Amino acid sequence: MNKKTDLPVMLPKPVQTPQALSSLSYWHILPLIAAMMIIPSLAFSAAGDELKSPLAVLKNWIPLLLEGFVFNLIISVCAMAVGTAAGTALGLGQISPNNSLRRGSWFVTQFFRNAPWLVLLFFAMFLLPFELSIAGIIIPLPDWFKAIIGLSLPVMANVSEIVRGAIRSLPSGQWEAAESLAYTRRQTLWLVILPQCVKRMLPPWVNLYAILTMATVLASIVGVSEVMTLTGRALAAEGGRPELLAPFYGFVLLLFFAYCYPIARYTLRLEKKFAVIN
Amino acid sequence: MSWTPADPMVSINNVHKSFGELKVLNGVSLDVMKGDVICIIGPSGSGKSTLIRCVNALNDIQQGSILVEGQEVNDEKLNKLELRKKVGMVFQQYNLFPHKTALQNVMMAPIKVLKQNKASAKTSARALLKKVRLEGKEDAYPGELSGGQQQRVAIARSLAMQPDVMLFDEVTAALDPETVGEVLQTIKDLAEEGMTCILVTHEMGFAREVADHIYFTDRGVIVEHGPPETFFKNAQDPRTQQFLSQIL
Ligand SMILES: Nc1ncnc2c1ncn2[C@@H]1O[C@H](COP(=O)(O)OP(=O)(O)OP(=O)(O)O)[C@@H](O)[C@H]1O
Ligand SMILES: [Mg+2]
Numbered sequence: 001m002n003k004k005t006d007l008p009v010m011l012p013k014p015v016q017t018p019q020a021l022s023s024l025s026y027w028h029i030l031p032l033i034a035a036m037m038i039i040p041s042l043a044f045s046a047a048g049d050e051l052k053s054p055l056a057v058l059k060n061w062i063p064l065l066l067e068g069f070v071f072n073l074i075i076s077v078c079a080m081a082v083g084t085a086a087g088t089a090l091g092l093g094q095i096s097p098n099n100s101l102r103r104g105s106w107f108v109t110q111f112f113r114n115a116p117w118l119v120l121l122f123f124a125m126f127l128l129p130f131e132l133s134i135a136g137i138i139i140p141l142p143d144w145f146k147a148i149i150g151l152s153l154p155v156m157a158n159v160s161e162i163v164r165g166a167i168r169s170l171p172s173g174q175w176e177a178a179e180s181l182a183y184t185r186r187q188t189l190w191l192v193i194l195p196q197c198v199k200r201m202l203p204p205w206v207n208l209y210a211i212l213t214m215a216t217v218l219a220s221i222v223g224v225s226e227v228m229t230l231t232g233r234a235l236a237a238e239g240g241r242p243e244l245l246a247p248f249y250g251f252v253l254l255l256f257f258a259y260c261y262p263i264a265r266y267t268l269r270l271e272k273k274f275a276v277i278n
Numbered sequence: 279m280s281w282t283p284a285d286p287m288v289s290i291n292n293v294h295k296s297f298g299e300l301k302v303l304n305g306v307s308l309d310v311m312k313g314d315v316i317c318i319i320g321p322s323g324s325g326k327s328t329l330i331r332c333v334n335a336l337n338d339i340q341q342g343s344i345l346v347e348g349q350e351v352n353d354e355k356l357n358k359l360e361l362r363k364k365v366g367m368v369f370q371q372y373n374l375f376p377h378k379t380a381l382q383n384v385m386m387a388p389i390k391v392l393k394q395n396k397a398s399a400k401t402s403a404r405a406l407l408k409k410v411r412l413e414g415k416e417d418a419y420p421g422e423l424s425g426g427q428q429q430r431v432a433i434a435r436s437l438a439m440q441p442d443v444m445l446f447d448e449v450t451a452a453l454d455p456e457t458v459g460e461v462l463q464t465i466k467d468l469a470e471e472g473m474t475c476i477l478v479t480h481e482m483g484f485a486r487e488v489a490d491h492i493y494f495t496d497r498g499v500i501v502e503h504g505p506p507e508t509f510f511k512n513a514q515d516p517r518t519q520q521f522l523s524q525i526l
Contacts (some may be wrong), residue, residue, distance in 0.1 A: 177373035177432075180334055181387040181439060182362035191390060195377050 016169045029257055037250040057255070061234045062251070068227035069255045072125045075148055075226065076213040083152035083212075084205070087159025094164045105160070112157035120216050124150030144226075147219040155212055166197035180266045203270040210263040214256055227252055281348025285414070287443055287474050288333060295328060295498075301330045304498040305342070310443070315475045320495035321521060326478040328493070333476065347442065360448035366441035370378045370448045372428040374420040379395055380407060380431045381469040382415040384438050392439065399438075404490040406434040410464050426457025430464055436466075444468065446477040472492045486510055495517045 037055070091107030105118055112120065128146045132139045170193060178188040220228035230246050295303040302325045310316055315411075318326050331337040332344060335351055335358050346361060355513050366465035374383050385403035388394040394402075395441040403490040407416055410430040420428050429449055436444065446465065450458045462484050468474055469488045479485055485492055486506045503514045 077432065171371070171373075173369060173371050173373035174375070176336055177369065177375070179336060179358075180362055180367040181435070182359045182391045184388065185358065187390055192375055196375075214313075 006177075009278075010251075013187035021172075026215050033250050033254050033257070035192040036038070040142040049069075049238060054244050057238055058247045058251060061248070062232065063254075064230055065227055065248075068225065068230035069252075071144070071224075072212070072216040072219075072226045073259070075144060075151065075216045075219060075224070076149075078148045079155055080209050080212055082148060083155025088153065088163055089154040090160035091158060091163025091167070095167055097119060097185070109157045109160040112153050113161060115154065117151065117215050118221065121147065121218050121222060122152045124153065131171060143222065144219070144224050146194050146221060147216075147224045150222075151212060151215060151219070155208065160210050162201050162208070163197070166200040167193055169200060170196055187212065199274055203267050203274065206263060206267045206270065210260045210267070213260055213263075217252075227255065281294055281345075283312050285348065286310060286345070287292055287314070287347060288476065289345040289465065289501050290329075291343040291345075291363070293329070293332065293339050293344060295325075295332060295337065295339045303332075306495070306498070306500055308493055308503070310474060310476060312474055313472045314315070315469045315477065315488050316491045316493060317477045317489040318493045318495060319479065319482070319485060320501075324495045325498045327447050330367075330447055330476055333443075333445060334362050334367055335366075349434065354433045355445060359391075363439060364442045365445060365485075366436035366439055366443070367445040368429070368436055368447070368449045369430050370451050372420070372425070372432045372452075374428055374432055376420050379417050379419055380412065382424065383420070383431055384435045387435070388438050401502075403434070403438060405435055407431070409437075409467075410434045411460070424457055425453045428461050429453065429457075429461045429519070433461075433464055433468075443474045446475065447479065448478050450479070454467055466479075469520070480525070482510075482522075494521065496521075 001242045024268055037058075090105050090109055093101050094109060096102045096105070124146050125143070128141055128149060130141055132141060174192055174196070175188060183191065216226060216230045219226050220232070223229065235241075235244055235248055290306060290308050293303050293306045294301070303482060306325075306329055308316070315489070318329065320326055321334040322467060328337055329430065332339050333346065333351070335356065337354050342352065346365060349361060350356070351361060374380075375386070378386060381400070381403050384406055385396075388399040391394055407413060410433055412430055412434070413428060415423060415431075418427075420431070423431065433449075437467040449465070450461050453461060458481070462481065465475070465477070466484075466488050475488075477485070477489070489506050491503060492506055492509045494501050494509075494513075494517075496517050502513060502518045510522070513522055
């Protein structure tokens with residue numbers, strides 16, 4: 001049980017789309033997780049051992065686990081910010097009239113979109129140096145920073161596609177009207193095209209964020225002290241008692257569910273709202 | 279060599295244009311003098327839209343010459359922005375910017391492109407909306423306006439650039455019959471003020487009323503042209519006669 005990557009939950013897995021998630025109600029999932037956490041502890045108290053009950057043990061560790069989870073959220077927000085900025089630039093590159101820029105952006109987008117997130121994370125971990133020296137100043141690059149970069153790569157590629165798709169979905173008449181009013185291409189993009197794209201991009205973008213948040217646990221595999229890593233350490237510190245696994249990982253599941261499920265609902269609402277407008 | 283108002287405002291000469299294999303314009307020539315209103319009519323697919331889109335360089339041409347106030351459009355070094363400041367265009371589908379109000383639609387290009395100051399651009403935009411009879415609709419979004427109202431905002435938006443020539447591509451074709459009249463009236467007002475207009479239209483009564491000259495196109499060539507009285511009464515070419523008999 002000490003070898004962390006043997007835990008099924010840590011293995012890379014296809015990420016659920018929140019679409020499916022959002023069709024569940026809270027009241028389907030909560031009892032399930034609660035049962036997972038409580039049943040082993042019942043079995044345990046029936047055994048009548050001297051040790052503290054699993055739930056009591058979990059309670060001691062909750063503050064630390066919450067700290068770890070907040071770290072996951074920080075990683076997700078930063079990776080989303082970096083990925084969105086880079087992805088927007090890449091998406092604009094994909095519709096550039098300049099052939100080489102367009103092909104290059106297309107290639108980069110496809111490359112990172114069709115790569116497993118975990119592999120990209122490993123690449124960022126091992127290809128980025130542990131410190132940068134710029135003009136004599138040494139800037140250390142901690143693991144969490146590299147994890148942000150690694151996770152922002154697939155986000156970038158997905159945002160690039162979202163941007164390209166939104167721009168392509170606008171009627172060509174919008175471009176022509178702007179062109180015939182003597183707008184430059186840049187003005188056309190920033191004043192006419194992109195403002196109309198924001199609405200169309202919002203639902204898939206929020207969706208992507210939920211997927212990214214769930215993927216932040218991958219950072220545990222490369223040793224970042226996020227919630228999964230801390231859970232593993234807590235379990236090891238408690239002597240690797242098997243009956244602790246379900247309550248601890250159940251708690252982690254609960255944290256992610258409580259955070260991602262409302263986002264999935266919100267995406268659905270946005271989609272419905274904009275479907276009505278269009 | 280420089281252009282004077284006595285020269286044609288728009289001079290189209292032996293223009294050829296194809297989309298890939300498809301030849302759409304096969305040597306079209308016509309001149310438009312300052313203050314003239316010309317109408318281009320013809321069957322669907324005969325290249326009418328393509329022709330007027332070449333005038334403001336939305337389409338490029340493979341052969342021939344288009345001069346707008348003496349400026350050659352078929353030129354790799356053409357400054358398209360300068361050309362388009364002189365040539366306004368109104369589309370069949372209005373193409374208003376849906377995220378901007380009527381007033382913003384009209385004043386945006388003068389501010390961003392012509393670098394006019396905001397206050398004066400706003401004053402002119404209000405005046406233009408009044409001119410197209412849309413007083414009180416300044417703050418409405420395009421989605422809140424009828425087709426005819428949207429099209430009049432589009433006309434005002436184009437006029438705000440103070441163009442020397444206006445291109446109209448079947449601007450009433452997408453409208454409900456009851457709003458066609460208000461848009462035609464707006465164009466008629468413009469024509470009477472002396473605006474140079476090139477219109478593609480299927481409204482024969484309107485063409486007869488406002489046009490100084492009518493051109494009939496078929497398969498990328500001008501088959502026949504003339505002032506409305508002679509054109510409608512004495513069409514010579516069998517293709518023109520057939521087209522007119524179908525449409526009138
Ligand atoms: N961007 C384009 N790419 C390829 N073919 C085009 C393009 N634009 C127009 N065509 C073709 O060129 C021909 C002429 O089109 P055009 O729009 O100029 O006709 P039109 O006379 O305006 O017809 P309508 O009365 O239906 O508007 C048509 O066969 C059309 O399919
Ligand atoms: Mg047409």
